[in-house]
Amino acid sequence: MHTLDIFTRDIIQNSLQAIADEMFVAMRKAAMSPVIYEVLDMGTGITDANGEIASSGAGIPAFVGVLDKAVKQILLQHPRPGEIEDGDVFICNDPHSGAVTHLNDVVLAMPVFTEGRCVAWTANIAHWNDVGGMVPGSLSTQATDIFQEGLRLCSVKLISRGQPIRSVLQILHANTRMPDFMEGDLWAGVAAVRSGAVRLRELTAKYGTDLFLLAMQDFMDLGEKVSLKALAELPNASLSLVEPQDDGSLFSVSVQIHDRELIIDLRDNPDQCAGPTNLSRDGAVVAAQMAFKALTAPQGITNGGTFRPLKVLTRAGSLFDAQPPAAEGFYFENLIRVHDLILRCLAQQFPDRLPAGNFASVCATIIGGRHPDTGRVFTLVEPEIGGWGAEPGRDGNNAVYSGLHGETYNCPVEVCEARYGLYVERMALNDEPGGHGQFRGGRGVCIDYRVRSDGSFLTCGYTRSVVPPWGLQQGLDGTPNYVEVLRGDLPPERYAMASSIILNAGDLVRVRTGAGGGYGPPSARATAAVHDDLKNGYLDAHTARAVYGVTP
Structure with missing residues (x-):
């Protein structure tokens, strides 16, 4: 023994x-x-x-x-x-x-x-x-x-x-x-x-x-004990949310919180689609597990016992429980949509525990072709960084990965230019206004990739390109994610979900990721913080007057 x-x-x-x-x-x-x-x-x-x-x-x-x-x-x-x-x-x-x-x-x-x-x-x-x-x-x-x-x-x-x-x-x-x-x-x-x-x-x-x-x-x-202790400290609750998506469809979730169990119900969602954005049931479970962990014991241990009190309900044949031979190449956008949907539903009840919405997209950017210096085929695969939502007492983080990607990093410019047939001409915080509140959402980024060889291609998978990150407690929404292709003097071409877009030498691929949502009413933001935002370039004079009532 x-x-x-x-x-x-x-x-x-x-x-x-x-x-x-x-x-x-x-x-x-x-x-x-x-x-x-x-x-x-x-x-x-x-x-x-x-x-x-x-x-x-x-x-x-x-x-x-x-x-x-x-x-x-x-x-x-x-x-x-x-x-x-x-x-x-x-x-x-x-x-x-x-x-x-x-x-x-x-x-x-x-x-x-x-x-x-x-x-x-x-x-x-x-x-x-x-x-x-x-x-x-x-x-x-x-x-x-x-x-x-x-x-x-x-x-x-x-x-x-x-x-x-x-x-x-x-x-x-x-x-x-x-x-x-x-x-x-x-x-x-x-x-x-x-x-x-x-x-x-x-x-x-x-x-x-x-x-x-x-x-x-x-x-x-x-x-398991850590999760059960955290659940016991939460009030029993029955929550639900229906959220519009970029393509006009509606995603829904209901959450039941009990002393010894948390149930996430995703059954009332659209059927699986003919395209590549389907999600396996296991993928939906992963999204639910991450949200469960964020609510219960985010700093605690995580192992197989952690999720024993979690129950996830899906409907076979739905977008979040797709059956063979469904395509799933861009699954990641609906995985993060499910994760964000659950967090938004929970944030209604627990605004003190969870922040406002973040840019919530992998923003997968794939640029491929033949390297003009070596002749070797290359494929840049870059998930992008963006803005996180504000929370009680602090502004959101600037330019970090989504909760799906966690402890990852953007590829350094030097490595990108050496290994791929591209120049990175700009990497800066996105200056598009949004995410205002007592505490503002973090800023996304603007990245310019200059293509160096004819016959290259762009593939991208972005959501939150139409419906922006959500504000909380009267905070304002953030800004959208999207990609533009600029070809000389021609008007910009805007994309979110697209593949095999032909690029030629001199074309510019411009990535813009969104600001997170704000927390609390903008009128409650401290004047000193508004002036700091102006100084740091997070805010322009017109928005300072129109949104915050502060004259620079």
Whole structure:
């Protein structure tokens, strides 16, 4: 009989966190694509033997929420004894089969064996530049089913007992326009899961397998207790919200808060569409998990036990529970729409806990072509930064990633210009007025990319391009997200959701991301703060007089 004290439990859990972080660093250092090693469009994690998340590294929060679901699908697809062995590595990317997001996001997962039994999994996920499909970069707004979006990998064994399966590698090479980048990023992911497995075996050797498993289970139980304690401190409530979207459709959510359970109901939403903005049920669950965490215990631990009190209801065949063969290339915009919808619904009841709306879009910007200096094919994949909403007592943050992207970074100008066939001529805060209030919303950005070669292309996926970020407690709405293409003296072309827009040398792609919503009435903003806004360029003289009643 093994006994566990809280000190040993915490040491083991902190070790798991350190291992997940080390996996993250290993993958970042070895990756070939800037979208991984600079932007950090990736995530790492450790699950228990059943696929429940035990610990995660840095990176995109929504990606960490994918890894447990992917491992569970691998276990489901390989149920017979001997199908999962020591040294195996599995690869998956299909949102209809456990990989949650879209085909560009590739999951690698490795079972960790000690004393002849699987005790955990190491896993990671990263955005690959191209996985085939009908357009370069694999993201097309014209896709009507997932077969047009690229190669589907459904819990496929990539490495068997430590040895790569050559035929699988041949299939991967044959289904990408950028095989060198694919291979570089693939082996970075393999190195990460293998390094994590080594560390886990060292950990179990130090404390014993049984005590290790007991500590992992105990910590998940603690995660549940933290969530239940937070729920018990909230008032019971029944909330609902219907919100118009950029295309005129209506999204709705209802939330029931009880002492021991929070229910998020997304069943009353549009049917899945013929385009690529569908979301898997697992994706909707990830969005709900992030919102649940923000409301209950944002600074506390997060593991498989954290979300036991959360129940998510979806309707099969709806936009948020799309069925095969629905296209999902631009899933990320509706994932963040669901996340923002739930937060807005909760903010009605808890304005002291949650901020006003942020720019709430990945603002995916993809520019590709042939590098004019090297002749090599390039694909810039850049999620953009924007403004966050204000909250009680403080202005919103300027120029940070959305809650979906978390601990990621925009690609440095120097790296962008060296690796891609572009010049970055401007990167500044967006000066469009909006997000006013007692506390103002953070500013978005304005970025100008100058194209250097003919026959390049632009693909973009932006929402909140028509319906701006929402203000709270009488704060004013923020500003929209959009892209403009400027071609000499011709009028600007404005885009939000578009793919394969032809660009030629000299064309300018101008990104504008929105300001977050304001909090509280503008009339309550301190005069000194208004003057600071004028000084810092967040405000012009006309808006200062018209909105705040302050004369410069």
